[in-house]
Amino acid sequence: MPLRILLVEDEPDLAESLVAVLEQQGHVVDHCSDGLSAWTLLSGDLARYELALVDWMVPQLSGVELCRRLRAAGFTVPVLLLTARDGTADRVEGLDAGADDYLSKPFAMEELLARVRALQRRHPGYREPQLQVGSYSLDPSRSELTVQAPTGAVRVPLSAKELQLLTYFMEHSGDILSGSRLRNQLWDLHQDPVSNVVAAQVRLLRRKLADHGLPSPITTVPSRGYRFDADATGSALQPS
Known part of the structure; x- marks a missing residue:
């Protein structure tokens, strides 16, 4: 299940690498470089x-x-603390402060992703990798959508953003x-708020489904947004 991560x-170099690796896994990542900005985002x-x-050592x-x-304010978002301070006393201080896990620098990206998966499994909203809604089955581990069509199963490979979008739609079927709402959840905070990025991505996804001979389960609700309808049988290329 893709996560929204701060x-x-x-x-800068480490942040850029981490964002790239996490986004390759399908997660949505916002980045800030100081603790006060992080507090504003996490508590807003x-x-x-x-x-x-x-x-650990970010400024401000x-x-x-x-x-x-x-933790004092009652926020329960899981926190993975990253730091070069790897003494026992440091780990105890970080965990006692409210961190859920602790990873010492330097670290391998594989270990970071394993820690993220472990924290994800503890999240109340965690789902098994396979997500099923009607005839639509989403496999995040393979970035693939399988649709049970009248002629048999049709498999559709997905990009990272298509996977994020379909996961969110299917979780809110x-x-x-x-x-x-889609823009705030699935795109970073620096995205132009008046951008048509959501409509453009929905249009691309519908076109991909049409290329596989499938109707789009994402229907447009005029003046309100979009809805995932597992029983949709209309054109995949309906207006966005």
């Missing part, structure tokens, strides 16, 4: 983060102080999702 890291309503990767508000502030 990365708090002030080393603009985005609902499901995981925070926090460096340290990672440990950020953890303490979050039947709900009307506004463009602004």
Whole structure:
């Protein structure tokens, strides 16, 4: 299941690498380089983060102080603390401050992803990798959608963004999702708020399904947004 992640890291090269690796796994990542900005994002309503990767030594508000502030305010977002301070006393201090896990620098990206998966499994909204809605089956581990069509199973390979979009739609099947809600959940905070990025991505996904001979389960609700309808039988290329 893709997560919305806040990365708090002030080393530009490391931050860039982490964002790239996490986005390759289908996650949506926002990045900030200081603790005060992270506190504003994690405690605000603009985005609902499901995981925070926090460096201990970021400026303005340290990672440990950020953890303490979050827990004191009652926020339960899982926090993975990243730091070069790897002594036992440091690990104890970080965990006592409210961090859920601790990863010492330097670390292998494979271990970071394993820690993310472990924290993901603890999340109340965690789902098994396979997501099934009607005749639509989504396999995030393979980035593939399988549709049981009258002529047999049709498999559709998905890009990272298509996987994110379909996962969110299928997890909220039947709900009307506004463009602004989709943009806030699935695109980073620097995306132009008046951009047509959501409509463009929906249009591309519909075209891909049409290329495989499939109708689109994503229907447009005029003036309100979109809805995932597993029983849809209309054209895949309906207006966005």
